[in-house]
Amino acid sequence: MKELKRLFLEELADMYDSERRIVETLPSLIKTATSRKLQRALQRHLQEARGHLAQIKRVFAALDETPIAKKCPAMAGLIEEALAIVRQNKKSPLINAAIISAAQKIEYYEIASYGILHLWAGMLESEQASNILQQILDEEKETDHILNHLALSI
Numbered sequence: 001m002k003e004l005k006r007l008f009l010e011e012l013a014d015m016y017d018s019e020r021r022i023v024e025t026l027p028s029l030i031k032t033a034t035s036r037k038l039q040r041a042l043q044r045h046l047q048e049a050r051g052h053l054a055q056i057k058r059v060f061a062a063l064d065e066t067p068i069a070k071k072c073p074a075m076a077g078l079i080e081e082a083l084a085i086v087r088q089n090k091k092s093p094l095i096n097a098a099i100i101s102a103a104q105k106i107e108y109y110e111i112a113s114y115g116i117l118h119l120w121a122g123m124l125e126s127e128q129a130s131n132i133l134q135q136i137l138d139e140e141k142e143t144d145h146i147l148n149h150l151a152l153s154i
Helices: 002-032 036-062 073-089 095-123 127-153
Strands: none
Touching: 002 036, 002 073, 002 095, 036 095, 036 127, 073 095, 095 127
16 A cells, blocks of 8 residues: 555646646636637636645645645646647637647546546545545536537537
8 A cells, every 4th residue: 555655646746736737827728718608617727726736735634745746747748739739729710629629638637637546545545535536526527528518619
């Protein structure tokens, strides 16, 4: 279990970095979006991401650990790709579709990451961490659902 906890903490540190990057990036996507509905959905996700940072700190605390962020190359790459897609389509009528595509790639990464962290928290017998991670996972899935709906209507 000691090794699982080490891996859990490494992945949690990745997600802490990921959420910080998302908080930094979403304002530019919100500004670029031309759809009010998409702007509101991204603004909602920005607020959630800020909350996730606090929740991740609570997960660290539940395991008697100090919160740390470890550069997440996967999220850095997804965000770099998102910004490139936006730059390439900035003047296109497809800008909102491009933003949704980029945002959903990020969402799927978050869903996969929080899903396994939730599972591992249960294996580590940390009910508090498990519950917090389930809440985050539920919010990420809801954001994905909203983006899917917007993709069909924009």
